[in-house]
Amino acid sequence: MSAIDNLPPLRQVIADHGLSARKSLGQNFLLDLNLTAKIARQAGDLSGCDVLEIGPGPGGLTRGLLSEGARRVLAIEKDTRCLPALDEIAKAYPGRLEVLNADALDLDPLQHLTPPIKVVANLPYNVGTELLIRWLTPPDWPPFWQSLTLMFQREVAERITAQPGSKAYGRLAILSQWRADARIVMHLPPGAFTPPPKVASAVVHLTALPEPRFPADPKILERVVARAFNQRRKMLRAALKGMAPDIEDRLLSAGIKPTDRAETVHLEQFCALARSFET
Structure with a gap:
């Protein structure tokens, strides 16, 4: 046991059900149950929360979440091969x-969850960033989740x-960082998988802020930041010149030198620049 x-043990579960990780699904299984429980603990007290888990695979992290006292876990698994092992859990x-049994990119999990909600997942590598961006850019803020604890x-x-x-x-x-506190809480070597x-x-553990750190329209901020970093080697007066004829004045009013490059500009300055386009 x-x-x-x-x-x-997970090695036995994988052997019993013939579960080999599939590269096409971005799968890498964590087999150390003490390690999966440690990851679950990074999410804090789970006893009063529903937990959303994406890509549980054979259920190592799922078992960690349940053993650490999660009120309820909703696990979304695309790979039908894993379902019998998860049913045993x-x-x-x-x-x-x-x-x-669904694709997390196509499913709205909220009808299956009761707040407060935390997201804890060893995300499949091929969809992890896309899911994070979706969770950080909902139409309304605060989001449905209190925190994200993601590998x-x-x-x-x-x-x-x-x-x-x-x-x-x-x-x-x-x-x-505009809408959440973000910090790395654990490092794992390749041999753990x-x-x-x-x-x-x-x-990474992200805690949702009640409101964005600095005021800005989300769509305008995203457009400004995208332009700035799409040509990150250029000075900002050149990278952003298509946004407004008076871009140098706007940069200066936001506390940014027109000769600065995007990677030196602080979040507060980007938000100030985005606000200049709101009127």
Whole structure:
């Protein structure tokens, strides 16, 4: 039996159900149940929360979430091969696990969840960034989630938490840090996974802010930031020249030198520049 519950070890589960990770689905399985429980703990107290998990695979993190006291877990799994293993977990935790066989990009999970809601997932590498952006850009704020505790390739985690002046700083950092507190809480080597990926991984914890850190229209801010970083080697007066004939004056009024490059500009300055386009 495993160290966290009375179910079989994950290696046995994978062998019993013939579950080999599929590259086409971005799958890399975590088999150490003590490690998956540790990841679950990074999300804080789960006892009063519904938890959304994307891509549970054979259920290592799912078991961690349930053993750490999650009120209820909604697991969305695209791979039908994993469903029998997840059904065994559901039977071991009656009434606390619902599994949906669906593509997370096509499903609205809210009809299956009761607030407060936390998202905890070892995201499939091929959809992780897209899901994060969706969760950070809902039509209304605050979002449906209190926090996101997500595993990414380390490079993506560093882009989420990057500060101005670093090579990793860009659109993802601004999008994440405008509306949330973001920090890396765990690092995992390739050897923690089966099969081992070619890159290291990291867990990022994002806590939703009640309102954005600085006022700005989301669509205008995204447009300004996209233009700035799409030509990140250019001075901003050149990168943004198509947005307004008086772009140099707008930059100066936002506290930005026209000769600055995007990677040196702080979030507050980008928000100030975005506000100049609202009137």
